[in-house]
Each structure stands twice: as C-alpha cells, then as structure tokens.
Amino acid sequence: MNKLALVTTLGLTLVLAAGCANKSVVRYGDATAVETTDINFGSTDLQKVAAEMTDSLLLSPVVGTLTQNSRPVMFVERLKNKTSEHIDTESITDSISTKLLRSGKFRFVDMGRVDAAREQLKFQHDGGMVDPSKALQFGRQIGAQYMLYGNLSSIVKSNQDKSDVYYKFTLRLMDLESGLVEWADETEIRKTKAKESVGW
Amino acid sequence: MIKSLAKRILVTAIFAALSGCSSLQFTDIFQGYNSQMKSVKAAQRQGDFVKAQSLLNERSVSNSSYVLGLLERGRLEFLANNWSASQQTFAQAYIEVEEQRNKAKIQISKGFEKLGAVVSNDNAISYQVPYYEQSMLHSYQALNYLFQHDLEGALVEIRRANLVQENALKAYEQEIHQAQNELYNSGMSKDSLASTYPSMADTIGQVKNGFQNAFTFYLSGIFYEASGALNDAYIDYKRAIEIYPENPYLQQDILRLATRLGMQDDLVNFQQRFGKYQTPRGNGQGQIVVLIEKDIVNSKQDVGLNLPVGRSNGGLKFFSFSLPVYQGTLPHYSQSTFKSADKTYQANEIVRIQSLAAKDLQEQLPSLLTRQVVRVVAKEQMRQKLSREAGDVGNILASIYNIASERADTRSWSTLPDQVNIVRMNVPVGEQTLQVQINGQQKSIAVKVQANRITLIKFSAIGSYTEYQTINL
Numbered sequence: 156m157n158k159l160a161l162v163t164t165l166g167l168t169l170v171l172a173a174g175c176a177n178k179s180v181v182r183y184g185d186a187t188a189v190e191t192t193d194i195n196f197g198s199t200d201l202q203k204v205a206a207e208m209t210d211s212l213l214l215s216p217v218v219g220t221l222t223q224n225s226r227p228v229m230f231v232e233r234l235k236n237k238t239s240e241h242i243d244t245e246s247i248t249d250s251i252s253t254k255l256l257r258s259g260k261f262r263f264v265d266m267g268r269v270d271a272a273r274e275q276l277k278f279q280h281d282g283g284m285v286d287p288s289k290a291l292q293f294g295r296q297i298g299a300q301y302m303l304y305g306n307l308s309s310i311v312k313s314n315q316d317k318s319d320v321y322y323k324f325t326l327r328l329m330d331l332e333s334g335l336v337e338w339a340d341e342t343e344i345r346k347t348k349a350k351e352s353v354g355w
Numbered sequence: 356m357i358k359s360l361a362k363r364i365l366v367t368a369i370f371a372a373l374s375g376c377s378s379l380q381f382t383d384i385f386q387g388y389n390s391q392m393k394s395v396k397a398a399q400r401q402g403d404f405v406k407a408q409s410l411l412n413e414r415s416v417s418n419s420s421y422v423l424g425l426l427e428r429g430r431l432e433f434l435a436n437n438w439s440a441s442q443q444t445f446a447q448a449y450i451e452v453e454e455q456r457n458k459a460k461i462q463i464s465k466g467f468e469k470l471g472a473v474v475s476n477d478n479a480i481s482y483q484v485p486y487y488e489q490s491m492l493h494s495y496q497a498l499n500y501l502f503q504h505d506l507e508g509a510l511v512e513i514r515r516a517n518l519v520q521e522n523a524l525k526a527y528e529q530e531i532h533q534a535q536n537e538l539y540n541s542g543m544s545k546d547s548l549a550s551t552y553p554s555m556a557d558t559i560g561q562v563k564n565g566f567q568n569a570f571t572f573y574l575s576g577i578f579y580e581a582s583g584a585l586n587d588a589y590i591d592y593k594r595a596i597e598i599y600p601e602n603p604y605l606q607q608d609i610l611r612l613a614t615r616l617g618m619q620d621d622l623v624n625f626q627q628r629f630g631k632y633q634t635p636r637g638n639g640q641g642q643i644v645v646l647i648e649k650d651i652v653n654s655k656q657d658v659g660l661n662l663p664v665g666r667s668n669g670g671l672k673f674f675s676f677s678l679p680v681y682q683g684t685l686p687h688y689s690q691s692t693f694k695s696a697d698k699t700y701q702a703n704e705i706v707r708i709q710s711l712a713a714k715d716l717q718e719q720l721p722s723l724l725t726r727q728v729v730r731v732v733a734k735e736q737m738r739q740k741l742s743r744e745a746g747d748v749g750n751i752l753a754s755i756y757n758i759a760s761e762r763a764d765t766r767s768w769s770t771l772p773d774q775v776n777i778v779r780m781n782v783p784v785g786e787q788t789l790q791v792q793i794n795g796q797q798k799s800i801a802v803k804v805q806a807n808r809i810t811l812i813k814f815s816a817i818g819s820y821t822e823y824q825t826i827n828l
Binding site: 193235236237238239240241311313314318348350 | 507508518
C-alpha cells in the first residue's frame with residue numbers, strides 16, 4: 156500500500172510540474188539581437204543586408220561627389236526575389252530607403268504612393284471642399300534622378316547531416332538620365348545548420 | 356494487488372496511446388485510408404469539391420496523417436478555385452514537411468510511433484510525403500500564387516519544387532540500398548516477395564524512378580519564360596524532355612529556345628533528334644499553353660500474402676502479411692483535341708502520376724516489409740503469451756485483434772489527377788476561340804492573347820466535371 160501512495164504522489168508531482176512548465180510567457184526582447192530560430196531568412200539577415208548596403212553606398216566616393224552640393228532625388232524600384240523563400244522584399248527596401256533618408260544626403264520619391272497623391276490632388280481641385288486658390292497645383296512634383304534596384308538570390312543545399320544556405324544581395328544605383336550604373340555592391344550571407352543527432 | 360494495478364495502468368496507457376491523445380485515430384487502426392477516402396473521391400468525380408471537403412476526416416495536428424489531410428484539403432480547395440485558402444493549406448503542409456525533414460537523425464518520438472505501429476499497424480507512423488507528392492504540392496502552390504497574380508511568389512514555389520527533385524535524386528540511391536539491406540537482415544528475401552506480390556509493371560510503365568516529375572519542370576519552364584528568364588526556362592525544358600522525349604510540344608520548345616539563345620551545339624544535336632526547326636512567321640503572335648488534368652489517381656489497395664520468414668533457430672515460418680498495392684492497369688483516355696482556326700492540336704502526356712505513385716510504392720516495399728516482419732512476429736508472440744496466460748479466451752481475443760488490426764498502410768495523396776497533358780500553340784493576337792473536345796464533350800473557350808506573351812489555360816477533366824481557368828502570364 157505504501158508503494159501505491161508513492162506512485163500516486165509521484166504521479167501528482169509530475170502532473171503539477173507539467174502544468175507549471177506549460178505556462179506560456181511573454182517577454183520583450185532586443186529588436187537587433189541575433190535571431191537563429193531557424194535557417195530561413197530572418198530579421199538579422201534583413202538588418203545586416205540593409206545596414207551594409209547603406210553604409211557602402213554612403214561611403215562610396217562616387218556618391219560623395221554626387222551629394223557634395225545637392226541632395227539627389229532617388230526612387231527605389233522593387234527588389235527582385237530570386238530565392239526559394241517567400242521574402243517580403245519591400246521591407247528590405249523600406250529599411251534601406253529609411254536609412255538613406257536619415258543620412259540627409261538623399262531625397263526620395265515614393266512610386267508606391269503616386270495614386271494616393273493623385274487622389275488627394277484631385278480632391279483638392281474637384282472636391283469642392285478646398286479653397287481653389289490654396290489647392291496644390293498639378294505637375295509640380297520633382298522627378299527622380301537616380302534609381303535604386305537590385306535582387307536577392309540564394310543557393311540552398313542540404314544532406315542528412317546539415318543544411319546550408321547562401322544569400323547574395325546585389326544593389327545598384329542608376330543615373331536615369333545617362334543610364335549609367337553609378338554604384339553597385341553586394342552582400343553575402345552564409346548560414347549552416349547542423350542537424351541534431353538525437354531529439355524528440 | 357499492486358501488480359494487477361500496474362497491469363491495469365499499463366493496459367489503459369496502451370489504449371490511451373492508441374486512441375485518444377496520440378497520433379492515431381480509432382478509425383485509422385481498423386479502417387484503411389483508401390476506404391475513408393472513397394466518398395471524398397466520389398464527390399470529387401461529380402465536381403462537388405465543397406462537399407468533398409466536408410467529407411474529409413478532420414485530423415488534429417498530432418495525428419499521424421495530419422499532413423496528408425492538409426494535402427487533400429489544399430487540392431480540393433484548389434479545384435474549387437479557392438486560391439488563397441488552398442495557398443494557406445498548402446503552406447501549412449509545407450511547414451509540416453520541412454519540420455519532418457529537419458528533425459534530428461534519431462528521434463525518440465519515432466521510436467514510440469514504431470512501438471505503436473508494432474502493436475497496431477503502419478498507419479501509426481507519421482506519414483512521409485513522397486517526393487512526387489512534394490513536387491506536386493509546390494506545383495499547385497505555384498499555380499495558386501499565379502492565379503492571385505503573383506508571378507514572383509509562383510517562381511519561389513517553382514524553385515522549391517526543383518529543390519525537392521534535386522534532393523530526391525541525391526537521396527535516391529542511398530535509401531534504396533539501405534532499405535534492401537535492412538530487409539535482408541530481418542530474415543526475408545526480396546525474391547519471396549517478388550513471386551507472390553502482384554506485379555505493378557503495367558501501372559509503372561516506362562517510369563524510371565518515383566520522383567522525376569516532368570509536369571513540374573514544364574510548369575517551371577513556362578513561368579521562367581513568362582518572367583523573361585529564358586535560360587532558366589531552357590534548362591527546365593531540357594530536364595522535362597529527358598523524361599518525355601516523345602512530346603512534340605516539348606521538342607518545339609527546346610528547339611525554339613535553343614535557337615533564341617544561340618545554343619549552337621545543342622541545336623545541332625536536337626535538330627538531329629527532333630527535325631529541323633522553323634521560326635514561326637509573322638509578328639503579332641502569342642502563345643496558348645493548356646494544362647489538362649485528367650481523372651483521379653487510384654488509391655492503394657490491401658493485399659494479403661503468406662510469406663516465409665527466417666527464424667533465429669534457422670527454420671522458416673509462414674506468416675500472413677498485408678501490404679499496399681496499386682491494382683489494375685492504366686486506364687486509356689480518349690484523345691483530347693484543341694482546335695484553333697484551321698489547326699488541330701492533340702494533347703500530350705507530361706506526367707502520369709499513377710505511374711509515379713506505383714513506382715514510389717515499389718521503391719518503398721523493402722522497408723515496408725521489414726517493419727511488417729517485426730510486427731507479425733511481435734503480434735504472434737503476444738498471441739502465444741495471452742493464450743498461455745488467459746487460455747482460449749486470450750487466444751481468441753488476440754487472434755481477432757491481430758486480424759482486425761492488420762491493415763496495410765494505404766495512405767497516399769488520393770485527390771491528385773491521374774494524368775496531366777499539355778497543348779501549346781502559336782496563335783494570332785486578340786480574342787481567340789478554341790474548340791475543345793475532351794472526354795467526349797464539346798466545349799468552346801474564349802481567350803485573349805497578347806503579343807509574345809503566354810496565355811495559360813488550366814483544364815480539369817475529372818469524371819463528368821470539365822472546367823477551365825485562364826490567365827495571361
């Protein structure tokens with residue numbers, strides 16, 4: 156009978172312990188901390204790519220001369236995703252353009268918001284709500300002089316023991332008037348994941 | 356007292372493990388997957404995909420066939436033209452497949468599953484999605500993205516499909532060799548199986564392995580072409596033609612792209628094989644590509660066999676096994692034809708999924724059999740023990756359980772089409788009407804063709820259901 160009591164206590168302890176362990180916890184973390192949840196494209200890769208690219212662009216001598224006396228107007232064309240993952244490339248371009256704007260050396264036009272801007276101007280002119288003398292004029296926007304574009308490609312390999320993924324991010328700056336590529340750079344990322352030998 | 360209590364707890368634990376909280380539903384032990392899917396397939400044949408979805412067994416995440424349930428659901432949603440729902444379901448299935456792939460080399464939970472499989476049957480083991488099913492998953496996912504006008508997303512899926520096939524090729528040789536070794540060690544020979552197991556040679560046909568899927572390569576080629584990556588398209592057409600060298604549309608695609616890309620050596624070689632290539636005359640032409648999915652792939656059937664197993668004492672003993680098999684021969688479908696203006700085009704096969712499935716099963720047989728040997732021997736020992744301890748009642752109960760639970764693993768993605776055909780044609784730009792003859796039915800399709808662009812038509816001809824979707828790439 157003693158044994159039975161022991162077994163019951165043990166069982167109850169286990170149930171209790173399992174109950175405690177199951178409690179989910181919410182915490183705040185460092186947004187720039189290295190994230191290695193899995194091998195797929197993650198926040199650390201995005202931050203690395205955006206930071207290295209903007210640094211390289213801002214420090215390049217060509218851009219130095221371009222921005223000496225003026226703040227050139229740029230627009231970001233979409234980044235092409237050539238990897239085997241569904242990556243939100245707009246988020247990468249957002250990071251890059253934000254960093255460039257913060258540097259104060261460039262100005263941007265946002266092609267993604269042209270329709271919204273046109274809507275607003277139309278409303279100011281035809282809506283009947285805005286004082287016509289104070290309505291903004293059509294055709295006064297400034298065109299971009301430079302275009303930023305690029306692509307993200309990857310090579311993925313795996314066998315029973317490990318997986319390896321290599322990302323290459325290429326970014327280029329084109330002078331829209333002359334068609335010359337004024338600057339280009341690439342960033343590489345390599346990640347490997349060794350499979351654990353024993354697991355649940 | 357304590358001993359009997361312990362026994363009771365053990366029995367309860369086994370039952371709990373077998374049913375409720377674990378990976379196996381009660382129906383899975385005693386009813387094969389093929390019979391569970393019968394009503395679903397019947398509804399699918401009538402074109403009632405919503406009803407078919409409602410007939411699918413709900414499976415929890417811990418269920419051993421969870422991923423298979425997702426595949427079936429995704430496919431039915433795809434057929435119902437519910438692209439975004441299908442995309443989400445397939446994405447979930449992909450996560451499951453990836454998780455399986457990335458698991459540790461030795462898995463403790465696998466050990467428990469195998470234990471469960473020893474006392475019940477192979478349905479307790481979590482479903483391993485075969486390579487050909489994985490490539491179909493990505494193909495449908497690519498079409499899902501495409502029909503939602505996201506070519507870039509579609510190309511991501513295409514790359515994943517190609518990765519699957521590359522990995523399959525790498526793993527192929529090694530896996531087969533290993534499985535045959537294990538079978539030998541378990542005391543069975545492959546020959547004893549060959550003499551009693553029904554031959555699937557008719558179903559398998561010319562297929563060389565169970566994973567190379569020309570449909571995926573062709574889809575990949577079209578999408579790359581649409582995105583302007585002609586070189587990538589050329590490579591995938593070349594891979595497809597290795598599998599289907601007779602397909603005239605593929606031959607034309609190869610010749611056209613080889614000419615366009617200036618692949619001189621290849622062009623000489625291909626022109627010797629496929630004849631001279633003539634660049635189509637006249638500007639203002641576009642292309643129409645038709646993908647025709649025909650019927651539904653067969654489910655695996657249960658087959659009972661008596662096979663000798665070598666015992667440790669050197670003797671042979673016959674045991675009854677139940678193994679999955681694809682029975683019957685490949686059905687022949689009436690030729691589908693597409694007529695545009697004065698020209699008639701015949702549909703040509705680009706994949707026979709039934710053959711891939713049968714070949715894949717044939718490659719799996721050695722490892723299936725190894726598990727089966729362990730199981731029948733264990734079950735026999737259980738019966739002997741029970742008959743010793745509980746007399747005739749125990750013997751009868753154990754025998755009944757053994758017979759009732761001995762079910763072959765008939766799980767496979769059962770809502771896939773049997774065959775996919777292609778047609779490709781050059782037509783003048785503008786509104787075009789195609790006269791289609793398919794499954795004895797006449798249909799006329801109106802499509803808009805743009806200059807130098809591809810218009811894709813996806814045709815599904817399942818039973819009495821024939822419908823199509825068009826999209827400009």
